[in-house]
Amino acid sequence: GQQVMQIPQYQHVQEGEDFTTYCNSSTTLSNIQWYKQRPGGHPVFLIQLVKSGEVKKQKRLTFQFGEAKKNSSLHITATQTTDVGTYFCAGLTGANNLFFGTGTRLTVIP
Amino acid sequence: SAVISQKPSRDICQRGTSLTIQCQVDSQVTMMFWYRQQPGQSLTLIATANQGSEATYESGFVIDKFPISRPNLTFSTLTVSNMSPEDSSIYLCSVEGQRGEKLFFGSGTQLSVL
Numbered sequence: 001g002q003q004v005m006q007i008p009q010y011q012h013v014q015e016g017e018d019f020t021t022y023c024n025s026s027t028t029l030s031n032i033q034w035y036k037q038r039p040g041g042h043p044v045f046l047i048q049l050v051k052s053g054e055v056k057k058q059k060r061l062t063f064q065f066g067e068a069k070k071n072s073s074l075h076i077t078a079t080q081t082t083d084v085g086t087y088f089c090a091g092l093t094g095a096n097n098l099f100f101g102t103g104t105r106l107t108v109i110p
Numbered sequence: 111s112a113v114i115s116q117k118p119s120r121d122i123c124q125r126g127t128s129l130t131i132q133c134q135v136d137s138q139v140t141m142m143f144w145y146r147q148q149p150g151q152s153l154t155l156i157a158t159a160n161q162g163s164e165a166t167y168e169s170g171f172v173i174d175k176f177p178i179s180r181p182n183l184t185f186s187t188l189t190v191s192n193m194s195p196e197d198s199s200i201y202l203c204s205v206e207g208q209r210g211e212k213l214f215f216g217s218g219t220q221l222s223v224l
Contacts, residue, residue: 031211033212033213035213041217042202042215042216042217042218043153043202043213043215044215045207045212045213045214048211048212088152088153090213098155098213100152100153100154101152102151102152103151103152105150
């Protein structure tokens with residue numbers, strides 16, 4: 001069945017260091033979405049990527065969608081304590097089903 | 111963006127009892143979704159609640175265990191029936207954005223079953 005895996009599962013960084021999480025799907029996706037869930041909170045939509053090879057930036061966050069539309073990455077430059085949380089990718093299949101990735105929990109050490 | 115009110119925010123329940131979670135949206139939406147998030151895990155779709163028809167359940171979830179109501183376009187309930195400790199999770203309702211391109215989530219219900 002459809003699977004969306006993320007690595008790493010956990011990441012601890014010193015404040016100011018960069019952070020990257022990778023998302024891999026077992027099948028080709030129509031689009032990929034990224035969500036952030038703060039500790040004790042609910043997932044909040046960050047961005048959606050649709051085109052093969054697409055790159056989008058939001059301030060210190062850079063999102064990429066792979067050429068084959070099966071993988072994606074989120075890169076945070078110079079992390080801050082406000083970046084703490086779990087980052088989920090979610091892939092939309094051609095059958096219009098949304099599968100959430102396994103998530104990467106980011107801890108930022110001040 | 112949609113504003114979603116979900117209640118209760120948390121509850122502690124006894125084994126064998128049932129809990130009904132309510133989800134109210136500030137605008138009319140065609141589909142509402144119910145997710146489960148087990149501790150430290152990802153989100154798993156339980157079912158899609160459609161107004162005027164039965165909910166569509168994902169593999170591994172059945173109506174007898176998770177009955178859903180959708181009486182109108184702004185409201186839905188999910189009941190967790192005959193609870194066991196394995197049902198301890200966060201339950202989240204969500205709706206699509208206006209163009210269907212993203213999900214908005216309620217604040218979640220943290221359920222603990224003793």
